[in-house]
Amino acid sequence: MSQSPKDPGDVRGAIEAGRRHHDMGGRDAGPVDRSQHAHDPWENKTDAILRLLADPARGPVMRIDELRRGIEEMGPGIYDELSYYERWIASIATILMEKGVLTADEIGRKIEDVRARHADAPPRREGFGGGTR
Amino acid sequence: MSPHDGPHDHGAHDHPHPNQPDLEDAPLAYYPAMADAVAELLIEKGVFTADDLRSTIDYMASRTPALGARLAARAWADPAFRARLLADSKAAAAELDIDTGPAPVLVMENTDAVHNVVVCTLCSCYPVFLLGKSPDWYKSRNYRSRVIRSPRAVLAEFGTVIDPAREVRVHDSTADMRYMILPRQPEGTEGWPEDKLAALITRDALIGVCEVTAG
Amino acid sequence: MSAAAHATSAPFAPGDRVRVRTAFPPGHVRTPHYCRGHEGVVERLCGHFPNPEELAYGRVPTAPCALYRVRFPQRALWPDYAGPAADSVEIELFDHWLEAVE
Known part of the structure; x- marks a missing residue:
């Protein structure tokens, strides 16, 4: 049986051992960092988008297995650079393009729209200055 | 959860985040x-x-560790419920109007002989309907890589030392099941009301990286 | 074999010794690398589920696969495991990844 290299950065060694980057059980790694970030609204939204798309009542439009496959196909560099819900929304977009639900062009244009609206009217800080919604 | 007044609501937040600096004039990441x-x-x-x-x-x-804690507290207080929870968590949770979600949840009981702990080495599967969103450490490379091979060292990082006479059993949540741990009831809490028991039970105890103490 | 026959077919029973196939397919696979080639004992049958290796590519297989929980001694997976001999790992594994140990 192929031995997988100890160095998590040895991508060629992992390929030759038949081990993919996300498959990390038993690898060397550092102490567990228990600090926690509070979830941003866009992260909660991403979570909800996936749950709606994976609901059998809608087909489902896409499955959790497809989400995972899209994440695994990002490759080692991107996988580790992105946060958990960044990986999710990136994979959701890829799978929806594969399935013909959305096109790259419409996603690109909509991202421009969203950013332009944000620049015109940045969201106000809740609980600050008394002007919250 | 703050009210959402539309699908375009970005909300706002009062904590730093690397993906979205908390500056009102920053471009949206x-x-x-x-x-x-x-x-x-x-x-x-x-x-x-x-x-x-x-x-x-x-x-x-609305899905928070308080739901898992209620199930565990009921299981401590009622042995017949504990048996039903271990056999069929969906049906047992329904008795308390708790939804376990679309994936089957297996409840693993800690005993004097076995301590159970959960990981998903391939992604980050988690019983989100009973515990809410998973903690960042659960999704981290360090936890996913190490707890499978060095569980006692990782548990010690959480302040949890398991007697060598007890088996440590790591559950790798690789496919269609999800896992919640039923912790051991601390000594001296027998007969406590369920809400008082539930208040002792932490998220981390329901994942298996900690035990429950009465202190 | 018909889909209905697959839905009830479960070649292994709790207590059976099994070996995880030493295979390295491309694509989306739910069998962790660290357990391949190792022997364990079937703890239970979880039920029958569509093969995620197909679902991941948008195909819905007609025949669900038997899914087991298999228990491995830590020392079988990691010869240098320093903890007690009783320490173990349990993994969900699909039928097509398992072979009987004679």
Whole structure:
């Protein structure tokens, strides 16, 4: 049986051992960092988008297995650079393009729209200055 | 959860985050913008409605470790319920009007002989309907890599030392099951009311990285 | 074999010794690398589920696969495991990844 290299950065060694980057059980790694970030609204939204798309009542439009496959196909560099819900929304977009639900062009244009609206009217800080919604 | 007044609500937040600096004039980061873009397009195309999105966000925000703690506290207080929870968690949880979600949840009981702990080495599968969103450490490379091979060292980082006479059993959540741990009831809490018991039970104890103490 | 026959077919029973196939397919696979080639004992049958290796590519298989939980001694997976001999790992594994140990 192929031995997988100890160095998590040895991508060629992992390929030759038949081990993919996300498959990390038993690898060397550092102490567990228990600090926690509070979830941003866009992260909660991403979570909800996936749950709606994976609901059998809608087909489902896409499955959790497809989400995972899209994440695994990002490759080692991107996988580790992105946060958990960044990986999710990136994979959701890829799978929806594969399935013909959305096109790259419409996603690109909509991202421009969203950013332009944000620049015109940045969201106000809740609980600050008394002007919250 | 703060009220959401529309699918385009970015909300606001009062904590630092590397992906979205807490500056009102900062440009919207790429992936947060993509999340809004994808949501808006799917609503425009009728895949789901803005109400669907809002209600799903709110429902998932209602899923917290307090639900898992209620189940564990009932199991401590009622041996017949414990047996039903271990045999069929969906049906047992329904007795308390608790939804275990679409994936089957297996409840693993800690005993004087066995301590159980959960990981998903391939992604980050987690019993989100009973415990809410998973903690960042659960999704980290360090936890996913190490707890499978060095469970006692990782548990010690959480302040948990398991007697060598007890088996440590690591559950790798690789496919269609999800796992919740039923912790051992601390000595001296027999006969306590369930809400008082539930208040002792932490998220980390329900994942298996900690035990429950009465202190 | 018909889909209905697959839905009830479960070649292994709790207590059976099994070996995880030493295979390295491309694509989306739910069998962790660290357990391949190792022997364990079937703890239970979880039920029958569509093969995620197909679902991941948008195909819905007609025949669900038997899914088991298999228990491995830590020392079988990691010869240098320093903890007690009783320490173990349990993994969900699909039928097509398992072979009987004679």
